[in-house]
Every structure is written in C-alpha cells, then in structure tokens.
Amino acid sequence: MAxxxxxxxxxxxxxxxxxxNGLPNAHYTDPDMYxxxxxxxxxxAWAGLAVTDDVPQIGDAKPVEFLGIPLLLVRDRTDQVxxxxxxxxxxxxxxxxxxxxxxxAIRCPYHSWxxxxxxxxxxxxxxxxxxHNSHDAIDKSLFxxxxxxxxxxxxxxxxxxxGTADPFxxxxxxxxxRWSEFDQTMYHGGVGSRFTLKVKTNWKLAVENYCESYxxxxxxxxxxxxxxxxxxxxxxEPGKFSGQGTYVYRQLTGDDGxxxxxxxxxxxxxxxxxxxxxxxxxxxxxxxxxHAFVIVLEPVSHDVTHEHVHIYYAAPDxxxxxxxxxxxxxxxxFEEDIFVVEGxxxxxxxxxxxxxxxxxxxxxxxxCFHEWVASRLSAYDAG
Amino acid sequence: MTLDEALLDAxxxxxxxxxxxxxxxxxDQAATTDATCFFLTQAYVFxxxxxxxxxxxxxxxxxxxGRV
Numbered sequence: 158m159a160x161x162x163x164x165x166x167x168x169x170x171x172x173x174x175x176x177x178n179g180l181p182n183a184h185y186t187d188p189d190m191y192x193x194x195x196x197x198x199x200x201x202a203w204a205g206l207a208v209t210d211d212v213p214q215i216g217d218a219k220p221v222e223f224l225g226i227p228l229l230l231v232r233d234r235t236d237q238v239x240x241x242x243x244x245x246x247x248x249x250x251x252x253x254x255x256x257x258x259x260x261x262a263i264r265c266p267y268h269s270w271x272x273x274x275x276x277x278x279x280x281x282x283x284x285x286x287x288x289h290n291s292h293d294a295i296d297k298s299l300f301x302x303x304x305x306x307x308x309x310x311x312x313x314x315x316x317x318x319x320g321t322a323d324p325f326x327x328x329x330x331x332x333x334x335r336w337s338e339f340d341q342t343m344y345h346g347g348v349g350s351r352f353t354l355k356v357k358t359n360w361k362l363a364v365e366n367y368c369e370s371y372x373x374x375x376x377x378x379x380x381x382x383x384x385x386x387x388x389x390x391x392x393x394e395p396g397k398f399s400g401q402g403t404y405v406y407r408q409l410t411g412d413d414g415x416x417x418x419x420x421x422x423x424x425x426x427x428x429x430x431x432x433x434x435x436x437x438x439x440x441x442x443x444x445x446x447x448h449a450f451v452i453v454l455e456p457v458s459h460d461v462t463h464e465h466v467h468i469y470y471a472a473p474d475x476x477x478x479x480x481x482x483x484x485x486x487x488x489x490x491f492e493e494d495i496f497v498v499e500g501x502x503x504x505x506x507x508x509x510x511x512x513x514x515x516x517x518x519x520x521x522x523x524x525c526f527h528e529w530v531a532s533r534l535s536a537y538d539a540g
Numbered sequence: 541m542t543l544d545e546a547l548l549d550a551x552x553x554x555x556x557x558x559x560x561x562x563x564x565x566x567x568d569q570a571a572t573t574d575a576t577c578f579f580l581t582q583a584y585v586f587x588x589x590x591x592x593x594x595x596x597x598x599x600x601x602x603x604x605x606g607r608v
C-alpha cells in the first residue's frame with residue numbers, strides 16, 4: 158500500500174512542469190527515505206566521489222566514505238586513479254585510516270596481508286602457520302581488493318557502486334559532447350583553491366539551488382551589476398542533466414590588469430559565456446573561459462551535506478593572488494546559498510508543504526532534476 | 541641492547557627500515573628453518589610495505605625455502 162501511495166506521489170512529481178509538485182517532504186526529512194535514495198539514486202548511478210587531485214602523485218592513497226561505505230582512492234603505479242573498498246579480504250579490517258603515500262604495498266594493520274596499488278593480494282604472511290606464507294585454501298588471485306567501478310571526467314572521480322549503470326560515456330554522451338572543448342588538461346589551483354562547506358541540508362537541495370538562476374537577484378545581489386537575470390538561460394535535458402548558463406561572464410582582473418590564461422581552442426561564444434551544470438546525481442560543475450570548478454556533494458546523512466569545492470585553471474602557474482581572489486569570490490557566492498538550502502531543509506518539516514510548485518519559466522532545471530530522481534525511484538521500486 | 545630489545549624499540553618507534561634489518565638479522569641467527577622463515581617473513585612484509593630494496597632478496601630467500 159505504502160509503495161502504491163509513493164508511486165502516485167512520484168507520478169505527480171513527473172507531471173509536466175505546469176502541474177507537477179516537487180518531491181514530498183519525506184525525501185528530505187526521513188532517514189529511511191534517505192537510505193532508499195542512496196540505493197536507487199546514488200549507488201545505481203555515476204556519483205561523484207572525489208577529484209583526481211585528492212591523490213596527485215603515484216602511490217597516494219586517501220580513505221574516503223561514500224554513504225557509509227569505506228572506500229580507498231589510490232593512484233596506482235601506472236598513474237591510474239582507482240577506487241577500492243577499503244577493507245582487507247581477510248577479516249574485513251579497515252586498511253588505510255588516513256591519507257598516506259604507499260611506498261610499496263598496502264599492508265593491513267591487523268594480520269599484515271599486503272596488496273599492491275592495483276589491488277592485487279601479494280602477500281599473506283604466516284597464513285599456513287608461522288613462516289608458511291601460503292595455503293591451498295587461500296588463492297591469492299581470488300582475494301584482491303574489491304574494486305569499485307570508476308570513471309574520470311573533468312578531473313572528477315565518478316563511481317557506480319552497484320555496477321549496474323551503463324558506461325559513463327554512454328550515460329553522459331550529450332554532456333560530454335556539449336563540453337568537449339573543456340575536456341583538456343586542467344590544473345588544480347592548490348590548497349587555496351579547495352574548500353569544504355558543511356551544510357545542514359539534504360544533498361538534493363544543494364543540487365536544486367545550483368540548477369536554477371531564478372534566485373540570483375535575490376540571494377546574490379552582487380551579481381546584478383553585470384550578470385542580470387535576463388542574461389541567463391536554462392539548460393534542461395530531461396533524464397540527463399540540467400543547469401544554467403550566462404551570456405555575460407566577465408573575467409576576474411587583477412589590479413595590474415592580470416587575467417587568468419584561457420583554456421585552449423575554445424569557441425568564441427565562451428568569450429563571455431559560462432555554464433553551470435549538475436551531473437546527476439551529485440556533481441556541480443562550472444566552466445568559464447579561464448577556469449572551471451567542481452563541487453562534489455557528499456551526502457553525509459538525510460540532513461547534512463558536505464560540499465567539496467575545487468577550482469581549476471588552464472595553466473599550472475597562474476597568479477597566486479588572483480587565484481586567492483577568485484576562491485574568495487566563489488566562496489562568498491556559495492556561502493550566500495547556505496541559508497537558502499538550510500532554510501528549505503527546515504521548511505520540509507511543515508506538514509502542509511506538498512513539495513511545492515514550479516515556475517514553468519524559471520524552474521525548469523529544478524523540475525528536470527526532480528523528474529530524474531522520481532524516475533530512478535520508480536524504476537528501483539518496479540525492478 | 542639485545543636483538544629482542546632492539547626489535548621492541550623499532551616497533552615502538554615504528555621504524556620500518558630498522559624492522560627489516562633487525563628481522564633479517566634474527567632470521568640469520570635462527571636455529572631452525574621454521575624460525576628462520578618466520579623472521580624472514582616479518583622482514584619481507586615490512587620491506588614490501590615500504591618498498592625497501594631488500595624486498596626481492598627476502599622474497600627469493602623465502603622462495604628458496606618454498607615459503608611464498
């Protein structure tokens with residue numbers, strides 16, 4: 158019965174925008190719904206986990222959690238970034254508890270089973286008794302680390318936890334084509350170009366707010382001077398991605414006229430254009446002629462989200478002071494959004510709120526996201 | 541400082557290079573094949589973990605005993 162009711166509610170979300178409601182309160186306030194969405198929306202899709210610059214050098218390993226799953230981000234000996242479950246195949250001990258450089262092998266701190274950075278089990282000390290390092294029952298080739306399916310795009314590490322998604326290149330073919338000009342070497346701006354905002358909100362509200370430009374004149378009045386509401390356009394690709402673009406991107410300029418170098422080979426439209434898209438479910442991306450940013454939303458619980466922000470440039474040696482100004486500028490804008498996403502989270506406890514209605518003109522990107530979430534939930538329940 | 545004391549001290553300091561050296565020394569002084577292989581294994585694992593240049597030597601010694 159409950160499932161029937163849920164399906165009816167989800168059908169109202171999936172109506173045309175003129176008559177659709179947003180996702181009901183439970184999708185933001187109910188820990189059980191959060192777990193259900195974790196399975197049907199986050200683990201079954203290509204979710205953002207990290208950026209490759211979290212493990213910049215060969216041998217770097219960083220433990221990360223995703224939806225409570227202990228994972229290990231590793232840059233292996235062939236310079237490939239990989240994701241493993243961060244547990245020993247022996248007794249399930251956590252292998253790596255803090256970011257470190259793997260000089261040789263990953264050694265379990267419990268019984269010292271050792272793994273290569275490629276995940277292969279390479280040593281099982283004393284497994285056949287003291288000084289006997291093999292046993293017929295333990296075939297090393299069968300007990301390598303459990304690798305999580307991953308894909309790198311625009312320096313972002315995407316994972317498909319349950320292994321059921323179509324290949325990333327297929328799922329996001331339109332998006333990859335749309336931004337093909339930006340699929341080039343980008344350089345992380347360094348320590349000052351990464352920051353994390355810890356927000357008391359459901360991860361979806363961070364997506365919803367990012368997708369649309371409707372709120373800009375009210376929440377980011379500082380943008381009005383040069384980037385007015387009418388300078389923006391909606392990007393809506395049902396079932397795929399959504400966001401917004403602007404026609405009036407203006408480069409940050411230092412006191413001495415310094416600007417960041419441009420990415421190579423961009424079309425003229427990017428001289429003053431910029432786009433901001435959500436790669437469903439949880440990666441927010443922005444591209445401009447001279448820098449890009451990645452925001453990986455880490456869902457911590459039904460009402461807590463950590464936003465990991467990384468800013469990238471076209472060259473490795475950009476002006477440090479200008480980078481700091483750029484970081485400060487973006488941080489100010491992203492912090493201006495916090496009261497909104499936290500306010501909407503609190504608002505979801507109002508029992509009379511029915512998910513709300515959308516402006517057919519302005520809220521298309523948000524509705525597109527809701528429709529995608531509802532379709533994933535429906536497919537999961539049906540399947 | 542005895543070898544036992546030196547090993548305990550190296551463990552306490554988490555000095556893995558020293559652990560490789562001391563366990564190798566213990567292996568060289570051991571009276572039985574099993575004891576030798578026990579200490580070689582200890583040395584090998586710390587060498588493997590740290591990328592110590594002694595790793596292939598220790599591996600081959602264990603291999604010669606049929607213990608890898």
